[in-house]
Amino acid sequence: MESERIAVAVEGGVAHVELARGDKFNAMDKEMFAAIGDTFRRLGADPSVRAILLSGRGRHFTAGLDLHYAGSQFPPSDDPGRSAEARLRHIQWLQDAFTAVEAARVPVVAAIHGGCIGAGVDLASACDLRVASRDAFFQVAEVDVAITADLGTLQRLSFLIPQGIVRELTYTGRRMDAEEAARYGLVNRIVDDREAAVAAGMEIARTIAAKSPLAVAGAKLSLNYSRGRPVEEGLRHVGMWNAATLVSADLTEAIRARLGKAEPTFGPLAD
Known part of the structure; x- marks a missing residue:
């Protein structure tokens, strides 16, 4: 472009x-x-x-x-x-x-x-x-x-x-x-x-x-959100994120790849 x-x-x-x-x-x-x-x-x-x-x-x-x-x-x-x-x-x-x-x-x-x-x-x-x-x-x-x-x-x-x-x-x-x-x-x-x-x-x-796009997106979101806020607020925010996203396919793929000593393959995020 x-x-x-x-x-x-x-x-x-x-x-x-x-x-x-x-x-x-x-x-x-x-x-x-x-x-x-x-x-x-x-x-x-x-x-x-x-x-x-x-x-x-x-x-x-x-x-x-x-x-x-x-x-x-x-x-x-x-x-x-x-x-x-x-x-x-x-x-x-x-x-x-x-x-x-x-x-x-x-x-x-x-x-x-x-x-x-x-x-x-x-x-x-x-x-x-x-x-x-x-x-x-x-x-x-x-x-x-x-x-x-x-x-x-x-x-x-x-x-x-x-x-x-x-x-x-x-x-x-x-x-x-x-x-x-x-x-x-x-x-x-x-x-x-x-x-x-x-x-x-x-x-x-x-x-x-090459990393899980869901994990990376969550990390960036939490880092940005936590900046200038009390630690407790940041902890609650990232806790809510992980409670919602830990059931993703990325976690299963990461564990499979780690146990199999292989490189993981992660799908794209949604539009």
Whole structure:
């Protein structure tokens, strides 16, 4: 599946989603946001997809928000109230595009190279895990264009790295390189370059895709639900999930394969 902003290829249960505006450093305009939201909503509901790899073409993962697009969105108005309401709806629409990444029922692995800037950090934070090339860097750059980051970084990044580091990055706009990101746990693995990052991300995605899709979907659902809630709530939630799903064919197949020293074969989830 191809578009002007996003390229998608599905093979062996893994969907590879590429930001395909490499000539513009994958800067995100309206079409890019729409494509991201639509793509992840579609793939998240596709029973043939068991894991998603996200990468960017060109020199950078993404330079973040397209400033030409941003500057054209809010022309002067003689009605501040109506303008504010319109801005709110537009911001929520942008937020929903990245929430679709987090809400996809399968894990999303980001392969990050070069710059992951501004809205790119929002996008990367919505993924389940991240692999980075040695030249990768992360920059919460909104402060440098007089914007408060509003697409998920402030809400998600604090669950991935220490609060003090989040605040420093947010208030100063400084770059955090791949080594520092790995030290704080934002990055799971560092490799040499973009090609190696995509290969490493694909390896992880294929490993996930070979597992029970029901078990993986339940794990992601429980991890997302439990974030920011008391432990007791998370325990009750995952207990309800397992009470409903432990009777699945996947459990029988996993036990059969383990006892027979064979590789299990799991059927797809329902549409």
